[in-house]
Amino acid sequence: MSYDILLLLIVLVPVLLSTTLPAVAKFSVSIRNFAALLLMLVPMVFLCILLPEVISGNTVKYVFEFPLGINFILQADIFATFTALASVLVSTVILIYSFEYIKHYENQNEYYFIVVLFLGSMMGIIFSANLIFIYIFWEMTALASWRLIGFFREKEYVRRANKAFLLTAAGALFMLVGFLIIAETAGSFDLDIIANAGITGGIVDLAIIFILIGIFTKSATFPLHSWLADAGIAPSPVTALLHAAVLVKIGVYVYGRLFSFVIIPSDSLRTAILVVIAVSAFVSGGIAFVEKDIKRVIAFSTISQLAFIFLGFVSGGKVAFAGAMLFILIHGLAKAGLFLCAGIIEHKVHTKDLDKMGGLLKYMPFTAVAFACCALSVMGIPPFAGFFSKFLVIIGSVMDGNVFTGFAFIICAAFTVLYIVRLFTKIFLGEERGDFKLLPKEKVFSPMVFSVIILAVLSLGFGLFFGDIFTIANLAANQMITI
């Protein structure tokens, strides 16, 4: 099979075949679960086949031409393939976790259908090399997240799902206007043509601002972040998927794809973006330090960490870009781990209120260790992988001349340590603030605990073998610069 067909299948298999999952469930729930897993594994295998090809410096492209220049173009380079692989990896672990978590709830067929569709849409955004198709897949993820956030269907849940959908859809409309301006200026929706056009000027900056509104809404950047913390009411695998693996990463990925090297924002706009993301990191870090809901703390932590990824892409240098690219993977793993651990805790103690926890280390030691590993990675403590990505992003920014922004982010990193330490302490250490003595003994080989252990091991493993993934990121940065 040629690489371009492989690339097409990476997008189409999950998008199209996800619709069959409810039908498969008529035969057996187990087969449906297995099929859902297969729909995740197929793109992962294909991506693994594709990776050596793109690492060797080639770009794989699939083109299907439509009228009016709205061509369906999929393009795989190292950056796209690496990000896609990161998303599929985290999503697959989340899916395995869901097998146990979601089995007690209704609407399971819809859950699996939407989760796989979600991943397919993400693949579509990552590989699309045409602005209109980026927008189409972008809106597909908005629809998917709307269904998933409102999974429990109660009034408050639906309200918050609506809020998330309306905010991100409104942001997407701004983004569409930006895309139209870009296409008008460059003469095409195709990214290659736009890159070659070398467009600059006030109108381009205006377009970038419009697109940024969409990006910031999706990637929950202050002041457009409020839907993300509210989305914490969704089931834990969903929050992990939204906050760690797929949804919020879309925005930062699109920024990296469009604005790092293809369309260059003016210096003043770049400075403004740096200010916005630094403020976002500060505000969300501050809120995370005083929030009392376990999921909201992790959600605000996501908002804060997304700012670090933005910093890498906004800085404009090779090192920062490579750091941001690795941050997507490493933060995805660790944050998914934290959300899934939160799910296990919530399942057991039936509360999300940190003031009603404490001393849980004794009752759920495996979850605690996994949580600690993921937390250390998010904090950026070596040898966990999070240290390297954070270091690269900030040093990259400093090397690009953004010394004060780098310093601001160092303070944000200190905030990260504070709120994560507080979170861990409130959950696992200190006195017990509930009757936990009757909690069943924790089993390692349940899908839920096993999933978080995998994520914890990966958070450490990618640190210990950092050189290998850094080589890939470095190649990706070099490839992007040559665009």
Place this chain on the structure above:
Amino acid sequence: MNILLNVFIIIPLLAGVLLYFLPSKYNIVKIIMFLAAVSVNSFFSVFFYGREILFNSHLLFRLDLYFRYYGLNSFMMIVLGAAALLAAVYAVASMKKEKNTFMFYAFMLLALSFANGVLLTDNFIVLLLFWEALMIPMFGMIAAGKDKPVWTALKTLIISSVADLCLMFGVMLICAVGGSFMISQTNVDISQPGAVFAFIMMFIGAAAKAGAMPFHSWIPDASVKAPLPFMVFMVTAVEKVLSIYLLIRIVKDLFVIEIGSDISIYAMIFGVITLLVANMFAVYQKDFKKMLSYASIGQAGYMIVAVASLSVFGMVAALFHMTAHIVYKTCLFFVAGNIEKAEGSTEISGVKSNLRQTMPYTFMSFVLAGAAFAGVPFFFAFFSKEMIYASALSVNWAFYVCLSIGSLLSAVAILNWGIKLFYSKPKEKIIQEKEVPVFMFIPTIISALACLMFGIFNKVPHTLVSNVIGQVENEHSVIITVILISVSVLVLILAFINNVYTCKKRNDGLGFIAAALDKIKIDKLNENIKFDPYEIFIKAVTKFSNAMFNIDKGLNYFYDVTVPGSVNFVSESVKKAHTGNISVYLLWVILGIIFIFIIF
């Protein structure tokens, strides 16, 4: 793979991990493994001393990393190895009945591995990696204390990470300015853009490791809560060695700074503040271990002043004093551990027997180490302190005066504790010997004898230190040197008179020094938790966070109430216009057409 990497990093690391996961039925194997790993480390630190080896490894993190074994770090590794061995033997003897003993051993080995990593590496990123990774074993070792002092461990973790982030930023800046990640290839002129900021951040990060103020407040807490070998190995040895090593590298290799420049003066002031405030606090402590920990912070101040003087003489003095400090403070902590074992407490109210009679060897050890600590002539720290005085005097006499005041306070503190512990009236009339088991006693007496031997034969450590930094002569004349020594002796006599006066006039054991300190309300500052820099920091962060939380609440109100309310208002208004009357619709159409005409 290079043997140095195996011996100094991999072996303790693997031994630590293995030891942690081995089941409890292999406890004897665990103890042997622990002692063997530390002994191997100590043996090879001496065996390789004097060689210069550069090597590359791809094993760690799969990155091409360079390591450099040479004079300075090889000396540091000997000091570290010796302290680790003494602490390990003491830990095995003193912690055998405690619950988290093996967790402590495992983390101690990890700490040894990481500390060696910091010393060996020639790469900034790896330096940060090992430096920051040390937080994990630090947390684990404190948490292994008797009452699981998690809050103290967390406080340590938070303070260390904030300081480490300063270092991290300094490293980032120096890499950006110097254009290299290799330590040996970096030599940045302080006048280059960004270099001053890089220097400040690195200096703060390195000095904070030694417990410089305001990053000190976890040390007194840990001294009470953590297992005693932690204070010896981590606080006394690892933290000081790494801090002084990096400070020397910063001023000697990484930056080009003129002696007497403003930045050097500010750095010296930073050191002076640390030594004065910490020694004042030390005087007031009611727990022997807390006193020692404050004194340890104060001694860091001396070393900072010496390094910041920027002269080679100052650096030799700092290194010499660091070694002396590790030797006598190790002994004093062992003395504290022995007393705690025998009496159950190191608080003055908890000591009931006449320790001079019940623990004669511990008493002798205290005398020897206490004399070195106070700077009594011909004891180990006497020479290093004199060198520090000389280097401070060559910059400005005010620094010298401050250092002398600091020495007076240290001498008062140790004399006061000597009298309280060994000469006060016993509350119990037990004369029965309470001396600790032999394996606790051996490290105590070895370190005590070292205080005397290295004092008498001070040429040995002085030569070793001079070999790694550079041969230097005292720049002051013989007369000045004699005056300096005389002043030091006078300071000691003053401290002695103060304590004699105390015995006769006051019952707090602090003499006229206390009266002077009372005037500046040091006791209030010491006792009130509100003045703990950590508490001030956490309070400020909480205030900021609450403000951010309220901003978010406001935003949520906007999205949840204002926006839907506005939409509802518009839609209700339009609904009102939607009357079903055809003439009204006609009016709307006409208005629409006019609107289009206006626009186009």
